[in-house]
Amino acid sequence: MFTNHGMSSVAVVGAATVVTMLALRALRRRWCPVITSKLSCRCGKIQGEVSAICQDSIRINCYCADCREYATFIASLGNQDETTIGELGDNRVVQVCKSSLKITQGQDLIKLARKAAKPNAKGQIYMHRFYASCCSVPLYNTVDFLGFVGVFTDFLDERCKEYAGPVRMFPEEALGTPASPEADVFVPDFLWKLLRYHWWRKCGPFDYKQEPVYWATAETKKQD
Numbered sequence: 055m056f057t058n059h060g061m062s063s064v065a066v067v068g069a070a071t072v073v074t075m076l077a078l079r080a081l082r083r084r085w086c087p088v089i090t091s092k093l094s095c096r097c098g099k100i101q102g103e104v105s106a107i108c109q110d111s112i113r114i115n116c117y118c119a120d121c122r123e124y125a126t127f128i129a130s131l132g133n134q135d136e137t138t139i140g141e142l143g144d145n146r147v148v149q150v151c152k153s154s155l156k157i158t159q160g161q162d163l164i165k166l167a168r169k170a171a172k173p174n175a176k177g178q179i180y181m182h183r184f185y186a187s188c189c190s191v192p193l194y195n196t197v198d199f200l201g202f203v204g205v206f207t208d209f210l211d212e213r214c215k216e217y218a219g220p221v222r223m224f225p226e227e228a229l230g231t232p233a234s235p236e237a238d239v240f241v242p243d244f245l246w247k248l249l250r251y252h253w254w255r256k257c258g259p260f261d262y263k264q265e266p267v268y269w270a271t272a273e274t275k276k277q278d
Contacts, residue, residue: 090105091103091104095189095193101159106148108216108217108218111217114222115221124183151201152202153257155194155259164261165185165186165264165267166184166267168181168268180198181195181197191206201254
């Protein structure tokens, strides 16, 4: 059993450890380069950029079925065969703070898509997925109450490869066998980014109130 004194000592050590980690992160962040990667949709009517400190961003290969079905649906809007889906069923994004994304041209061409709700679903949290209506390609995904956005790297220039990563998410849903069946996300680091990005949750070029198009997953279709 811990005594009150012992509990206090543990709390002090824990607090000191957290403060030290935050200080080290701040020092590393100070010397990290800012990387600017230009964004352009396939037809060039939408232009923008991602400008983020390397330490504050991370490239992600997401193998989840939702992202795969969404990318297929968006391509179908323009009757396209080409999608952003990789050989193993992954979509590639770079996760950055919402304030890091700027759209400089074609904002009116960016439309909203959402997954169709399951029957009788209550309190559903929406992933807002924005795409280029001019050439039917996915651009970025976000949640309105979080401070980060995932921008599809297929439509960023080569500098996006300088961001940290890539890491794997949901490799168990891959179409083949990834290098590792385990996700690469380091939970403490991910939680830290969630907290850090939170202050910018209302930033960015996101119109959540426009009328979305809805796409159905295989799971939703089975329940219809």
